[in-house]
Amino acid sequence: MSTETSSGTGPDRTKEMTIREAIRLALREELERDDDVFVMGEDVGAFGGVYEVTGDLVEQFGEERVRDTPISEAGFMGAAVGAAATGTRPVVEIMFSDFIGVCSEQIINQMAKNRYMFGGKTEMPVTVRTTEGGGSGAASQHSGTIHTWFAHFPGVMAVAPATPASAKGLLKSAIRSDDPVIVFENKQIYEQKGEVPLDDDFTIPIGTASVEREGEDVTVVATQRMVGESLELAEELAGQTSVEVIDLRSLYPMDTDTLVESVKKTGRLVIADESPLSYGTHAEVATRVMENAFYSLDAPIQRVGVADVHIPFSPALEEEVLPHGSDVEAAINRIV
Amino acid sequence: MVVLDIETEDGQREALRRMLTIRAFDTKAADLFSDGELPGFVHLYVGEEAVGVGACSALESDDYITSTHRGHGHCIAKGLDPDLMMAELFGKANGYCNGKGGSMHIADVDAGMLGANGIVGAGPPLATGAALTSHLKGEDTVALAFFGDGAVAQGQVHEAINLAATWDLPAVFLVENNQYGEATPVEKQHNVQNLSETAEAYNIPGFTVDGMDITAVYEAVKEARKRAADGEGPTFIEAETYRYHGHFEGDQQPYRTEEDVAIWKDRDAIESFKRRLVDAGTITGAEFDEMKAEIDQQIEDAVGKAKDAAYPDPSEAYEDMFNAAVPEISDFSSGMRADGGEDR
């Protein structure tokens, strides 16, 4: 991937920016494009969001369309569902995904079920943005990676960007989608930079994975922070082991074809995701590969994730539980 | 330990000591945080000391409290040990949570402190639960929930109060209205003038008191505790107060000016309580200075001890999930992580 700023002209123009900036750009473009889009969450307005993602949007779009809410996740999540069913396109920020517990009723019994229960007679164009991930000493109630819950739950789409381009492209698709989509943003990589297409119709279809680096010996299917760490590792191992790195990026629906095609080529699979291991995202990827490429596998599938514990506070403990590129390397070494 | 009871002179000096301890502890925590010595987030109680200490002064020692993300003051008011709190802030093995919780999760259930809490509004239902235990077992303990003005907008806070009110449980709901939830002023979060007006909806008494006046807080909680213990159900108290620091350390505070803060600092709760005690002859100016120096030294020592203490062993990350052992966790830590499954 290019790290230089290549401005260029025309529809292929790109600009280097951080994931945070790419998300803000996506919000800005969609707020400009469609008057039905509005943003709502705690301190997303003048304060600009706790992770400074919404930034100055309120200055351009005003307090009606970039709405500060009281600390009432159940209330405003439910309001988003009601607003979406009646003709708007809310983009809700839940500051930390750990807080989704407070409003999960509105997600699981309303947002996810209404379209189906009503016989397809309502659309549900809600986008939920929320943060995940350990690594900042924020302890167990502010560090979780919970995307599996919602990737598992029927009726919700779930995406998790790893690069600035996918952060922009996936969020724009989510906002334009008539279905509910939750965007899981790993907070450790907000500052990560990359080239982002400036075309305001640039989107990434939900349900597509991306081969970020081609390789022959082993496939690493990674998400979020683990994509960058796996790419660095692949670079280090180049010449020794040829590693293919795939950014899963759409958890549900999942791009089974791209994963299967890769494993048919490499015969080996490592899955790296910061979720707890049991009943997880790893298991879903592994199962799909086994269902479709079992006879191409030359070695057992390896999982890299968090043991079934919460993210502890002390740096000594947090460092221990979080998966890193070194865990991916160990997994590769076990099977290559 | 001296009993915290501001109706006695010893208790008044103890109240002053705890307020000063909170201020020294949190002022130190601010410095440590800005020096990059503390991981995570810290939310400080400086300015709000009269609420925590006034309330705990009205409680019996085996009463329960629930706390918030801004919990250091509640801990000290309830009599927790600053050494073990500081160790927890540093993530050390000897901290209150053995390093697993940090600033936002300090707890000491044996001391009646049911935990600081990272989830806004999660404390009140826990207090309702502690009050339910007291009710079911016929005990005479009371549970008091500290929560913020912002938390009043949470659905689970409403549910907790309604339950306690409907079941006449021995609970006290104490809102610390420090005028902001993060960057949002209270009037942009609520449609009532005083948050205590919401008590009417539950048919329980509601009062707004001056949270910068320890006696006002004490008297309101004392009365509420009595009602609770007499089986008359919960009371809703709003204490008007102010946080001198940002919402979290590092908050640039674009939502207020230094003048706004100065207005409240002029009414500083420690300063006014000290003046009253000096005027009454309960403490001399020199004794106050001595007390303050002693506390400052105690906090310095706490920092020194916390820095010297050991971090938990990394293997402890895999302990404490359940009372029972589960193979998923032990297998992972004992070999699976490094070696993979058997078929590798």
Ligand SMILES: Cc1ncc(C[n+]2csc(CCOP(=O)(O)OP(=O)(O)O)c2C)c(N)n1
């Ligand atoms: C359920 C939930 N939503 C949002 C947050 C983020 N948050 C942490 S503190 C805070 C403000 C709380 O305001 P208030 O209750 O008034 O307490 P204060 O910080 O003023 O003491 C917010 C929004 C959270 N921790 N939990």
Ligand SMILES: [Mg+2]
């Ligand atoms: Mg507040």
